[in-house]
Amino acid sequence: MRIVQIIDSLDVGGAEKMAINYANALANHIDFSGIVATRKEGNLKYQIHPNVSYIFLNRKKTIDLKAVLTLKKYCKENKITHLQPHSSSYFTALLVKLVYFKIAIIWHDHNGLSEFLSSRKSFALKIASFFFKGIITVNYQLKNWAIKELNCKNVIYLPNFTSIDREIKSETNLKGVEGKRILCLANLRYQKNQFYLLQVAKKLKETYPDWTIHLVGKDFQDDYSAKLKATIQQENLDNQVYIYGSKNDTYNIINQATICVFSSSSEGLPVALLEFGLLSKPVISTEVGEIPLIIKNDKNGILVPVNDVEKFNSAILKLIENPKLRDSLGENLKITVDLNNSEKAILNQYFNWIKTL
Secondary structure, eight states: EEEEEEEEHHHHHHHHHHHHHHHHTTTSSSEEEEEEEEEOGGGGGGGOOTHHHHHHHOSSSSHHHHHHHHHHHHHHHHTTEEEEEGGGGHHHHHHHHHHSTEEEEEEEOOSOOOGGGHHHHHHHEEEEEGGSEEEEESSSHHOOOOOOSSSSOEEEEEOOOOOOOOOOOOOOOOOOOOTOEEEEEOOOOOOOOHHHHHHHHHHHHHTTOOOOEESSSSSOOHHHHHHHHHHHHHTTTTTTTEEEOOOHHHHHHTTOOOOEEEEOOSSSOOHHHHHHHTTOOOOOSOOOOOOOHHOOOOOTBBEOOOOOHHHHHHHHHHHHHHHHHHHHHHHHHHHHHHHHSSSSHHHHHHHHHHHTT
């Protein structure tokens, strides 16, 4: 097999990280593994392994004939058998399919709004799905939706997997006191619900003011970001909550955290959760998406209802006051991730499925 991942950008994000993970992992198992960024490069470019082929299309518009023909040429020259577009990049793969019909498309759906699928805009996707050979989803809700709504019945649920690149240069120094940092590794988007953490920070300021919250993820410089920053100032949380933007040295950042959190109102299976597990970090998360399939409450993490500030705050206090519990939850999460979300386990399922298409 000769498989190429397609992703719109290489900014730090869940779908982008998974495209990199597949490209890097497959390079050790198949004849050819490549990755294509269609619209924008980004920090994740530096996580592509040397044995993975990479090209950037620099697509300027929705239908960019030059970009399509460049990708077609790349596929022909490298005898590519499968394109694996992630999220919205399925459209680029479809355009290539129309001019190079022999290639197979495996669409990888990472929709993070799995709790709100009824409102998903899907007309173009339904048309495109006639041309899909198969569909990979990152949670069961997306799988059921694809089977019901799309025109491709070869659908499989494959959990996300990840690895930590320890060789990336350490550049980010988290503020605050060592051993008293709480990390949220997520892009600044409304479904990630960082405002929830500001309410938690207000309560934390009253009880443990030396503990701080650190928001690491892409800042889109939009209304959400502006309101978040304004609220931090209005609530006098400048010394409690810090925003860093997109960073590439994930291993270094997670290692500086004592507690890791998710405040999301909607999720699939966040790659960051697996990264926290690999590094044995204790996690508190809202009970959304596929997270409860990984975290078993009070065994390898703590789950709280969405928007329940009191319970979230109680969970943080519980971990702050009990270092042994932090260690135990982190160690148990590592065991869970190693058993169920390892590269080897997921790739075995992936290859067995592809052979049936």
